[in-house]
Amino acid sequence: MELFVQTVVSGMLVGGLYAAIGVGLSLVFGIMGLTNIAHGSLMILASFFVMFFSRQVTGGVVTALLLTLAIMALIGALTQGLLINRVLDKGPESALLVTFGLAIIAQNVLQLVFGADYKSISSPFASVNVIDTRWVIVSGEYMVNFLVSVAMLLALHLMIRKTRLGRSIRAAASNVVAAELMGVDTKRAYIYAMCLAMLTGSMGGLLVGQTFGFYSYSGMSYLIIAFGVVVIGGMGSILGTLIGGFILGLAQLLGAYFFGPGVQVLVGYLALLVILALRPRGLLSNMTRK
Amino acid sequence: MDGALMTVEGLSVSYGDFRALHDISMRFDRGSIVSIIGSNGAGKSTLLNAVMGINRKLSGRVVFDGADITSMRTSAIVAKGVTMSPEGSSVFEDMSVHENLLMGAYLTNSRDKRARMTERAYGLFPALREKSGQLATFLSGGQRQMLAIARALMSDPKLLICDELSLGLAPVVVNDIYDRILDVNEEGVTIVLVEQEVKRSLEFSDYSYVLVKGRVVIEGRSDELSEDEVKDAYFGINKYA
Amino acid sequence: MGARTSGIRQIGGAPGPRGGWAARKPLVLAAAVVVLALLPLYASDYGISVGILIFLYMSLGQMWNLLAGYSGLVSLGQQAFVGIGGYTLAMVTQAYHMSIALSFFIAAGVSLAFALVISFPIFKMSGVYFTVGTWIVSEALLVFFRNWAFVKYDAGYNITVAYRISMPALYLGALAVGLGATALVYFILRSRMGLALMAIRDDESAAEARGVRLYRTKLACFLISSVYTGITGVVLYLNITYVKPGAAFGIDWTVCMVFIVVIGGLGTIEGPVIGAVIYVILRQYTYNFPGISMIMLGVAAVAIIMLAPEGIMGAVHGRFGFRLFSTERRPPPGTGPRQYPEDAADV
Numbered sequence: 001m002e003l004f005v006q007t008v009v010s011g012m013l014v015g016g017l018y019a020a021i022g023v024g025l026s027l028v029f030g031i032m033g034l035t036n037i038a039h040g041s042l043m044i045l046a047s048f049f050v051m052f053f054s055r056q057v058t059g060g061v062v063t064a065l066l067l068t069l070a071i072m073a074l075i076g077a078l079t080q081g082l083l084i085n086r087v088l089d090k091g092p093e094s095a096l097l098v099t100f101g102l103a104i105i106a107q108n109v110l111q112l113v114f115g116a117d118y119k120s121i122s123s124p125f126a127s128v129n130v131i132d133t134r135w136v137i138v139s140g141e142y143m144v145n146f147l148v149s150v151a152m153l154l155a156l157h158l159m160i161r162k163t164r165l166g167r168s169i170r171a172a173a174s175n176v177v178a179a180e181l182m183g184v185d186t187k188r189a190y191i192y193a194m195c196l197a198m199l200t201g202s203m204g205g206l207l208v209g210q211t212f213g214f215y216s217y218s219g220m221s222y223l224i225i226a227f228g229v230v231v232i233g234g235m236g237s238i239l240g241t242l243i244g245g246f247i248l249g250l251a252q253l254l255g256a257y258f259f260g261p262g263v264q265v266l267v268g269y270l271a272l273l274v275i276l277a278l279r280p281r282g283l284l285s286n287m288t289r290k
Numbered sequence: 291m292d293g294a295l296m297t298v299e300g301l302s303v304s305y306g307d308f309r310a311l312h313d314i315s316m317r318f319d320r321g322s323i324v325s326i327i328g329s330n331g332a333g334k335s336t337l338l339n340a341v342m343g344i345n346r347k348l349s350g351r352v353v354f355d356g357a358d359i360t361s362m363r364t365s366a367i368v369a370k371g372v373t374m375s376p377e378g379s380s381v382f383e384d385m386s387v388h389e390n391l392l393m394g395a396y397l398t399n400s401r402d403k404r405a406r407m408t409e410r411a412y413g414l415f416p417a418l419r420e421k422s423g424q425l426a427t428f429l430s431g432g433q434r435q436m437l438a439i440a441r442a443l444m445s446d447p448k449l450l451i452c453d454e455l456s457l458g459l460a461p462v463v464v465n466d467i468y469d470r471i472l473d474v475n476e477e478g479v480t481i482v483l484v485e486q487e488v489k490r491s492l493e494f495s496d497y498s499y500v501l502v503k504g505r506v507v508i509e510g511r512s513d514e515l516s517e518d519e520v521k522d523a524y525f526g527i528n529k530y531a
Numbered sequence: 532m533g534a535r536t537s538g539i540r541q542i543g544g545a546p547g548p549r550g551g552w553a554a555r556k557p558l559v560l561a562a563a564v565v566v567l568a569l570l571p572l573y574a575s576d577y578g579i580s581v582g583i584l585i586f587l588y589m590s591l592g593q594m595w596n597l598l599a600g601y602s603g604l605v606s607l608g609q610q611a612f613v614g615i616g617g618y619t620l621a622m623v624t625q626a627y628h629m630s631i632a633l634s635f636f637i638a639a640g641v642s643l644a645f646a647l648v649i650s651f652p653i654f655k656m657s658g659v660y661f662t663v664g665t666w667i668v669s670e671a672l673l674v675f676f677r678n679w680a681f682v683k684y685d686a687g688y689n690i691t692v693a694y695r696i697s698m699p700a701l702y703l704g705a706l707a708v709g710l711g712a713t714a715l716v717y718f719i720l721r722s723r724m725g726l727a728l729m730a731i732r733d734d735e736s737a738a739e740a741r742g743v744r745l746y747r748t749k750l751a752c753f754l755i756s757s758v759y760t761g762i763t764g765v766v767l768y769l770n771i772t773y774v775k776p777g778a779a780f781g782i783d784w785t786v787c788m789v790f791i792v793v794i795g796g797l798g799t800i801e802g803p804v805i806g807a808v809i810y811v812i813l814r815q816y817t818y819n820f821p822g823i824s825m826i827m828l829g830v831a832a833v834a835i836i837m838l839a840p841e842g843i844m845g846a847v848h849g850r851f852g853f854r855l856f857s858t859e860r861r862p863p864p865g866t867g868p869r870q871y872p873e874d875a876a877d878v
Contacts, residue, residue, distance in 0.1 A: 035659040092659055093605050097793060098836050104786055105829035112822040171393050174382045180344055181374050183365040183397040220782060227663050262678045269671035276664050277652035
């Protein structure tokens with residue numbers, strides 16, 4: 001029983017982090033219909049940046065993160081402005097293939113520069129347990145992951161819902177021509193959206209890098225997690241992403257609890273396929289889109 | 291009522307080998323109501339998209355208020371004072387009525403002006419005030435059309451283009467909306483009505499252009515044009531087709 | 532996708548020099564096949580090994596192109612069938628000590644069965660969801676093989692029977708597979724199904740309204756592509772001689788298919804041919820720096836999608852009106868899917 005409670009708690013905590021990994025993918029899909037295959041690889045790129053800057057340049061994780069956020073936002077803006085904005089008109093497949101190419105480029109550049117070894121970012125919270133009872137133990141690291149992720153998603157949600165920039169992005173997502181007629185530069189709105197996705201992805205990269213470690217090709221595994229979150233939560237819904245993250249985290253750890261860790265991932269994939277087949281637009285697509 | 295607010299001079303638009311608009315010239319006088327009448331595929335949407343800077347592949351000139359706006363971005367054109375209520379009253383469905391209006395004032399930085407414009411919009415269409423917190427997706431067809439017009443007016447335009455106001459609406463509702471358009475015109479806003487319906491267009495406008503297959507085939511003061519003449523051209527029965 | 536315009540042109544009428552070329556084409560092609568088949572007589576072992584790779588990758592490219600370029604099915608999961616082919620060969624020859632020939636039939640059968648089964652869920656997904664779904668399917672298969680006692684988990688197999696096959700024999704096998712794939716796609720495009728595919732590519736909903744059975748046509752393409760990719764997998768692993776889940780079901784296979792087709796020309800039959808040659812030769816030249824070649828290919832693929840979405844062959848068609856394999860059919864007047872007077876006029 002203790003183990004079950006621990007599993008549920010851990011599932012929820014990991015789920016929060018999964019939501020942070022998935023939200024950027026969800027955002028750009030919901031806004032411009034882009035399936036960003038490079039999402040995971042760019043996230044891992046951010047992990048490498050934080051690691052590199054904190055070790056070689058700044059000495060601290062916080063300043064390294066700020067530097068990384070700035071660079072990743074710039075990369076997002078350039079990618080969107082120079083590449084994706086120019087192929088979006090040619091159909092979703094062209095844009096998807098561009099991001100596919102970017103993912104492969106990013107992976108191989110990372111491999112070339114940093115090698116193929118596992119890396120990690122040190123975390124000050126790793127060895128502290130914030131909750132330590134007979135029922136459940138929560139490490140400071142997992143708690144921080146969870147809190148940062150949830151706070152980030154709520155902030156993003158409020159930004160999209162309540163600000164002028166958020167409204168312009170939603171307008172561009174809802175009806176491009178009408179948004180242009182209001183004076184919104186929709187291509188620029190897409191750039192902002194991609195920057196937001198990059199910023200959330202970088203945070204995900206930091207947390208993942210501290211908790212699980214990473215190497216140059218990790219991006220594709222995290223992309224699958226991001227897809228899982230988005231498939232469950234519905235593309236384009238931020239709160240749906242949070243729920244999707246919780247469900248995926250719980251499902252994975254409960255799958256391991258009941259079936260053993262070997263098939264845990266397989267159970268997860270099969271569940272995703274069943275969900276996709278039954279609800280081709282995502283499990284919570286109707287519930288969360290309002 | 292003096293002089294042209296906007297002129298379209300020798301405008302042509304092609305898609306690949308297909309020429310959608312042939313050498314269109316039009317004049318929109320200050321304070322007037324001008325109608326552009328044409329059936330589906332006559333080139334109305336192409337014309338409007340060209341004027342609003344949504345389609346840039348054109349030749350010819352569009353001059354508004356003394357400035358050449360031909361190659362301006364849509365946002366710059368809107369900022370100059372031209373606005374359009376798009377066809378099918380395409381409102382932002384997952385935004386509330388109030389948020390839709392705020393989008394209309396997207397380029398307006400002054401909070402005071404936004405408040406004033408919102409009051410004016412709700413004053414023109416009281417039904418919208420009651421629904422201000424509701425998502426636009428739950429509005430009726432007529433309310434959507436009202437919202438689209440109200441939203442367009444939020445930018446305080448000098449010229450308002452209304453694309454297919456009457457599309458899919460009951461006649462009673464259409465009459466009501468047209469009355470509001472007359473109110474807006476009373477306030478000094480120049481109006482362009484783009485319609486398929488001949489009779490109402492002639493009745494409500496000062497000047498009319500009839501568009502057939504991308505060409506202006508008839509133009510004139512609306513009270514001097516006969517409905518039959520326009521309809522003949524429109525349906526392509528005789529020499530114009 | 533960018534391929535659309537070329538489809539229009541193809542149906543409209545043949546641009547370029549058709550008369551003399553059309554008459555001589557069968558002879559030229561036959562001569563080319565003979566020259567290629569005799570390659571082991573005049574090329575070095577290294578040349579032969581490069582030839583093997585080119586023709587096998589050509590086959591992978593043709594089959595991916597049949598999906599993405601002609602049926603609008605962008606799959607990131609065709610590596611599942613490469614893996615099925617490789618593992619079938621390993622199980623048939625190593626675990627059960629039966630003949631290599633038998634593995635071809637079993638690989639085809641297993642690929643067909645697997646493709647049919649997964650078609651039920653993944654054909655419910657459209658557009659990008661299909662893309663994601665196919666990828667998840669093959670990742671699931673990868674995890675499954677790693678946890679499957681029958682295939683010795685993650686240990687893999689040495690395919691020892693392959694050691695006895697001579698290079699020339701393997702080359703001829705690869706040649707047959709590569710040219711066979713090209714011929715198969717050619718005949719599919721010339722068939723009734725090809726017409727349906729052209730109509731789908733031009734305008735999917737219009738094609739459906741005219742009675743093209745979308746589901747059946749796309750499913751047929753998916754099954755053909757999957758089975759042939761499975762067969763190609765058998766020959767690939769006769770060449771590689773060692774099979775392991777991570778490599779057999781890895782996304783790298785799809786990366787190579789995508790790069791070959793995108794660089795060569797999506798939705799053109801010559802595209803995968805050119806693409807495979809470029810891909811294999813580039814990888815050979817940068818053999819000691821595998822990362823560099825993938826970066827170069829990635830940059831090339833992105834640049835081509837941005838600047839010349841129909842790839843190298845699309846650019847060649849556009850500039851010279853040259854087509855090695857003309858897949859067009861002239862529809863009888865009035866019965867064709869669509870007439871394009873503007874295009875017909877400039878022939």
